[in-house]
Amino acid sequence: MRLHWSELLAALAIVCIIEGVMPFIHPVGMKRLLARLATMGERELRLAGFFSILTGLLILFLVRS
Numbered sequence: 001m002r003l004h005w006s007e008l009l010a011a012l013a014i015v016c017i018i019e020g021v022m023p024f025i026h027p028v029g030m031k032r033l034l035a036r037l038a039t040m041g042e043r044e045l046r047l048a049g050f051f052s053i054l055t056g057l058l059i060l061f062l063v064r065s
Contacts, residue, residue, distance in 0.1 A: 023030040037045070 022033075040048075
């Protein structure tokens with residue numbers, strides 16, 4: 001299967017939309033979340049990122065299969 005630029009840009013647009021929802025709807029909560037993230041250790045952040053990647057891959061696999 002060949003990836004088209006339009007699909008990649010559409011995926012990027014969806015990421016931007018999802019990332020923007022929380023600060024738009026609840027900016028105070030977003031500030032609290034970012035302050036909490038700033039106090040987390042690198043190991044915790046890496047694990048959270050790793051599990052986020054795995055979750056995204058699993059969802060993509062389920063949707064595309």
